[in-house]
Amino acid sequence: MINQIIVLLTTFKLFFIPLYHSTDFEVHRNWLAITHNLTIDQWYYESTSEWTLDYPPFFAWLEYGLSHIAKLLDPEIVKLQNLNYESQMTIIFQRLSVIILDCFYLYSAKCCSDLITNGRLLVFILLVANPGLLMVDHIHFQYNGFLYAFLLFSIFSMIKGKYLWAAFWFSVLLNLKHIFLYIAPVYVVYLLRAYCFTVASTDGVHTAWYSFSSRNLLKLAFIVITVFTISFGPFIHHIPQILSRLFPFKRGLCHAYWAPNFWALYNFGDKVLQYVLPIFGISVSSSEASMTGGLVQEYDHVVLPSITPTVTFILTLLSMVPALIKLWNLCADKKYRAMSFIRCITVCATCSFMFGWHVHEKAILMILIPLSFLAVLGDVDGRLFLFLSTVGNYSLFPLLYPKSLIGIKLFLLLTHCAIAxxxxxALYVVPKVKGTKRIRKLRLPMLSRIECLYIYNLIGLWVYENAIHFILGLDKRLPFLPLMFTSVYCALGVLYFWIRYYYYFLTFNLSMVPIQSVESTPQHNKKIK
Incomplete structure (x- = not known):
């Protein structure tokens, strides 16, 4: 069955080859040219194109390797001056490079799903057929599947107790894409608690004494330092320049299309106050914030205080602290360490998505990927996965703006919803829905009334964005309005998920009836069918 799923998915990806692609397509073509033609001491200085190299060294080396294959197929691909070059061979090569590198992701998903007894095939499908991943990688164009393979490899190693391998895979991931630094604190806390603090003695009932193993700490340090040395060693004299490319804080608080996070709500609140306050006789600046046009630049809010990178960093870090403390305490029981680790990754990924600086909407995948693995392991995980996967994948629709892609977007999302x-x-006891037969049919399984209502309202939002907005003739005067509505409405859903899942993680304790261990059959807090 897994082989059949892989063949089916690969066929879909091949059909996507001639479809629309974003500016990221030219970004990666330009990186092929940079790494192929220039010496490594010039890679992070080249600025012929506006799409300069801004990924860590390991990804630059990946582009370097791909460039030699590209040159054999079409030498024009790797010419620096060929900006926006899009020959048929270029499209085919770059699309196929994503599909082939996806083999790493398929294998990592298979490894993780094999850890589960009940729901193994479902987990594999939820991981590999994630509609957001398909839209972002194989239509919009990026290499996220390849990157998330290393995250899954590290999770797999952590669950198996292979801590050094987990540290290795995650270190490699950080040197492929630095955005995963957001969840690095989870790895630091877990590895210190689970690997560096070893059990010295126990009375067999209540008390366990732990001793710190400096030897294990040195092993971890050696792995991490070695990976970073191999990555940044050749660029030792250019590290300040690399860091300036990796962390370009002048890009502004929000991306062109606001990611559905706290800052989308903040921006929306600023715009509302800008128009409401004058009604009450309170004067405000008449200047238009650049965010209304969706520009990717620094700007000042009109009414609310403007946000700096320092503010977002502090908020993100503070929001993670309770989860990290809880993880430290939950690690006391070896049996549930792995589950707590993955849940903490999900929580901290959501914290970074909610409060981070210049968050891309595609970062929702950092939450959905580990949450997909958790979906079959507990009823709360499963319920909130159903909710967030629907909202999160819908929030990616604006990335594929051509009208010809509406059918494909809907097909991917609705197929995923049908499977999930x-x-x-079926893995859990779903409470019976009270009310008339019609209400029971409309109620989505596992979700509460308010969650169902929120999901159904996405239909109205979609109708407005794709029909009513144009019928009213607003597409010329307010072109950014549909994007703002999508960001703000989906941000409410992500905020709801963050609060509910964070509360669940913080209030979970080892005296509760366990949810499923990854190596046992599914259980949940009540009774399993």
């Missing part, structure tokens, strides 16, 4: 809502509830 049709199979996930």
């Amino acid at each position: 809502f049709g199979n996930l509830p």
Whole structure:
């Protein structure tokens, strides 16, 4: 069955080759040219194109390797001056490079799904057929599947107790894409608690004394330092320049399309106050914030205090602290360490998504990927996965703006919803819905009334964005309005998920009836069908 799924998915990806692609397509073509033609001491200085190299060294080396294959197929691909070059061979090569590198992700998903007894195939499908991943990588164009393979490899190693391998895979991941620094504190806390603090003695009932192993700490340090040395060693004299490329704080608080996070709500609140306050006789600046046009630049809010990178960093770090403390305490029981680790990754990824600086909407995948693995392991995980996967994948729709892609977006999302809502509830006892027969049919399984209402309202939002907005003739005067509505509405959903899942993680304790261990059959807090 897994082989059949892989063949089916690969076929879909091949059909996507001639479809629309974003500016990221030219970004990666330009990186092929930079790494192929210039010496490594020039890679992070080249600025012929506006799409300068801004990924860590390991990804630059990946582009360097791909460039030699590209040159054999079409030498024009790797010419620095060929800006926006899009020959048929260029499109085919770059699309196929994503599909082939996806083999790493397929294998990592297989490894993680093999850890589960009940729901193994479902987890594999949820991981590899994630509609957001398909849209972002194989239509919009990026290499996220390849990157998330290393995250899954590290999770797999951590669950198996292979801590050094987990540290290795995650270190490699950080040197492929630095955005995963957001969840690095989870790895630091977990590895210190689970690997560096070893059990010295126990009375067999209540008390366990732990001793710190400096030897294990040195092993971890050696792995991490070695990986970073191999990555940044050749660029030792250019590290300040690399860091300036990796962390370009002048890009502004929000991306061109606001990611559905706290800052989308903040921006929206600023715009509302800008128009409401004059009604009450309170004067405000008449200047238009650049965010209304979706520009990717620094700007000042009109009414609310403007946000700096320092503010977002502090908020992100503070929001993670309770989860990290809870993880430290949960690690006391070896049996549930792995589950707590993955849940903490999900929580901290959501914290970074909610409060980070210049968050890309595609970062929602950092939450959805580990949450997909958790979906079959507990009823709360499963319910909130159903909710967030629907909202999060819908929030990516604006990335594929051509009208010709509407059918494909809907097909991917609705197929995913059908698989998830049709199979996930069978693992748990779903409470019977009270009310008339019609209400029971409309109620989505596992979700509460308010969650169902929120999901159904996405239909109205979609109708407005794709029909009503144009019928009213607003597409010329207010072109950014549909994007703002999508960001703000989906931000409310992500905020709801963050609060509910964070509360669940913080209030979970080892005296509760366990949810499923990854190596046992599914259980949950009540009774399993």
